[in-house]
Amino acid sequence: MPGRGKPSLADATRGRILFGGDYNPEQWPEETWHEDARLMRDAGVNSVTLGVFSWSKLEPRPGAREFGWLDRLMDLMHDNGIGVVLATPTSSPPPWLGRLHPDSLPRTEDGRVEWWGGRQHFSHSSAAYRSHARVITEELAARYAGHPALTMWHINNEYCTADHGDEAAVRFRRWLRARYGTLDALNTAWGTAFWSQGYDTWDGILPPRTPHYLRNPTQVLDFRRFTSDMLLECYTAERDIVARHTPHIPVTTNFMPLFFGQDAWRWAEEEDVVSVDLYPDPRDPLGAQHGALVQDLTRSQARGPWMLMEQAAGPVNWRGVNHPKPRGLNRLWSLQAVARGADAVCYFQWRQSRQGAEKFHSGMVSHAGEQGRTFQEVKRLGAELARIAGEVTGSHIHADIAVLHDWHAWWAAAQDGRPSTRVDHPAVLHAWHRALWEAHLTTDFAHPEHDLTGYRLVVVPQLYALTDAAIDNLLGYVRGGGTLVAGFLTGVADEDDRVRPGGMDPRLRELFGIRVLHEWWPLEAEESIEAEGFRGTLWSEEIEKTEEAAVEAAYRGGELDGLPAVLRRDRAWYVSTLPEPDALRGLLVRIAAGAGVRPVLDALPERVEAVRRGELLFLLNHGREPVTVDVPGTHTDLLTGDKITERATLDRYGVVVLRP
Incomplete structure (x- = not known):
């Protein structure tokens, strides 16, 4: 207001x-x-x-x-x-x-x-x-x-x-007039030359x-x-x-x-x-x-x-x-x-x-x-x-990693007539966030046009559609010294869902060291694809790299034998499949470490989550069995008032909130 x-x-x-x-x-x-x-x-x-x-x-x-x-x-x-x-x-x-x-x-x-x-x-x-x-x-x-x-x-x-x-139709037409100004601009944005859909009057739009x-x-x-x-x-x-x-x-x-x-x-x-x-x-x-x-x-x-x-x-x-x-x-x-x-x-x-x-x-x-x-x-x-x-209350959480998410990219990707109905934006987002969460790497989320300069690592699980401003933002982030890792089907289309030249924006292809993206090779539900050190699921791509790029993992066997599964050019990484959970976690931990990002605590028991909020350390046991966690130094558990020295015991579904 x-x-x-x-x-x-x-x-x-x-x-x-x-x-x-x-x-x-x-x-x-x-x-x-x-x-x-x-x-x-x-x-x-x-x-x-x-x-x-x-x-x-x-x-x-x-x-x-x-x-x-x-x-x-x-x-x-x-x-x-x-x-x-x-x-x-x-x-x-x-x-x-x-x-x-x-x-x-x-x-x-x-x-x-x-x-x-x-x-x-x-x-x-x-x-x-x-x-x-x-x-x-x-x-x-x-x-x-x-x-x-x-x-x-x-x-x-x-x-x-x-x-x-009908009333929504009237407002929709009004909204479209404000967005495009002219019918010619709308027809161009919508690609109405396809299937004879061209509009000659605003009243024809529903x-x-x-x-x-x-x-x-x-x-x-x-x-x-x-x-x-x-x-x-x-x-x-x-x-x-x-x-x-x-x-x-x-x-x-x-x-x-x-x-x-x-x-x-x-x-x-x-x-x-x-x-x-x-x-x-x-x-x-x-x-x-x-x-x-x-x-x-x-x-x-x-x-x-x-x-x-x-x-x-x-x-x-x-x-x-x-x-x-x-x-x-x-x-x-x-x-x-x-x-x-x-x-x-x-x-x-x-x-x-x-x-x-x-x-x-x-x-x-x-x-x-x-x-x-x-x-x-x-x-x-x-x-x-x-x-x-x-x-x-009022305290904040510091994160060195930003995961990018955009509703417009999701809306554009979630349509019929795509290479694979199995590719689900939220599922891919969850898979990448899970890898970071299990590694105890604290993450923020950000829009692709937000200021990213405060982050050591920016992660793009998948952004099918990107504006020119978003692409320029990612390029500037890497030029400024940031590390970027992106998953498959990123930068394929513009904000009008128009496929970018070459199947991926040329600026992004140069950033990641992709000379030609020949074909997308989606995988069936029962399929996986072998790569050096891991198995890929859901998707794969036929990529030809530039001389400046390094193949961090290549596909093994089949039509894509020897081609890049994971590609890196300097501080920009591209992952052309969805690695299985342990492999994706290992890859992101490696990239994060190279960017100077450390987990909240090292060597935590399985199913224990560690989060720092302000000066407080929260330890949460998501398992049904008690566990013991190494916590160097002496702390006070704010939930009980007990002193905790060097080791904290968490009961089933237990929590401690430690103040140094």
Whole structure:
């Protein structure tokens, strides 16, 4: 909002780690509210989110207002020392809005209406939806701006809806006019000479609705950009309303983890607090690594401390089989988030629902009540977070490595008609991050056009599409003394999904020492390819190198025998396959060491994670057996107050937070 000093998460935490979660008291009789307040105090809860799905409760009929129940709740929370993250309820409009304004309902690409009865049933382009959302937001902001319980605003919830309807089509055309200016420029960018798709009028352009065969890929790419921008317009409209009433109160909305539908780099710049919802599968052996990736990405978007808005205290309800968290895992993953920069650890939700679609999704208070294991573990965690908060909150994490990620490159790559449907951008990103995580090499994430000069090593798992500015940035980084390592299918296309000359941008080919990229050789699911010292999976490439480049590993056997699998020219490395996990980890450790990057600790036991946040060392045991870790010197474990000299013992799913 122009002219507004930007508040931060620190304005809400005030030296605490925020602890609590979504509270939906409208689902319960009012006598339960006081019992909830007692249990919240018992558990150390200091923050709750109210109102996320309350629109029909606040406005049961058009123009009617029922704020009394929320007034009493705001007062009750304040009387019990609990701050409120107050949500605008606009993610789930009441049924009357869709009934009276059918245009407010989104349509799928085949024209099907998404009706009320669930949630997120709104069209981001609907004038009726936007108008009613502004009105309810204005009234909430005016009513509660001065309430002492208010600590933060939470706009909407998990923005994710696309709309292919007529009103969205009008806004899409308007968005395209602003982007391209002329039809000639649009036809050139979209490559409409292919399949006779040239447009002679703006009115002929539609959202990418269901076609007979493959859709125009640049049209689809632009529609994904447009959808992200329209949702962002909805967010900023509500943000500006609450910020006008409370310029000192921070504003957030919650990202979903590594979500396909939002350009979260751009969104993060519009938030005071960057927050995310995170639900790793407790049965996934790489669940902790998935958590670490999302945490590193969110911290990088926030450029510092961030908020874990939602996690599960136990099982979720939306997997095929919904497993509970074993004893201690909730604590471990919560403290992992703190280790990686979170200053708020919250849940969906406080009390497990007895009705509705999510009644089998866990709560901090489960169906078992306060005697249940879930609540008892929540109590322990609340006490521990309070114990360490004074030495944790506001502190930062230093990383010498940046992993590059860009939503536009992902959108461009995730289309039909590609060399291999098996190449999945998030899976490749996870594989490379896993290698660094298992090697205890701390990583930030960055956009390819960000300033990279502060990093010793920049890692590009895969960026299929790159702008000229991004390519120039990578070239400048290497010229400035940085080390760069990139994976296959990087720099193939420009921002319009137009294949670069030679199948990879010529500047990048020169950087990596590639004279000719002859062919891409994707691999089947059961296939692998031999290379010197490792096996490659998923992909391979027929590369002819320049004289200046060195082959660090060559393919062995088959059509690519003797050709480069891993190529290096000075400080620029190119990996033309996906090495198996141990091999990829070994390669990245070697490259990192050459760039002067060291792990947090050497020789850690398997499944132990080490992270430094400020001067504190977090050690987290992701295994089910106790382990002992060498930690030279004498430290204090902030969780227990115990002195630790030379060796720390971690129980099953154990954590220590060591201060020198």
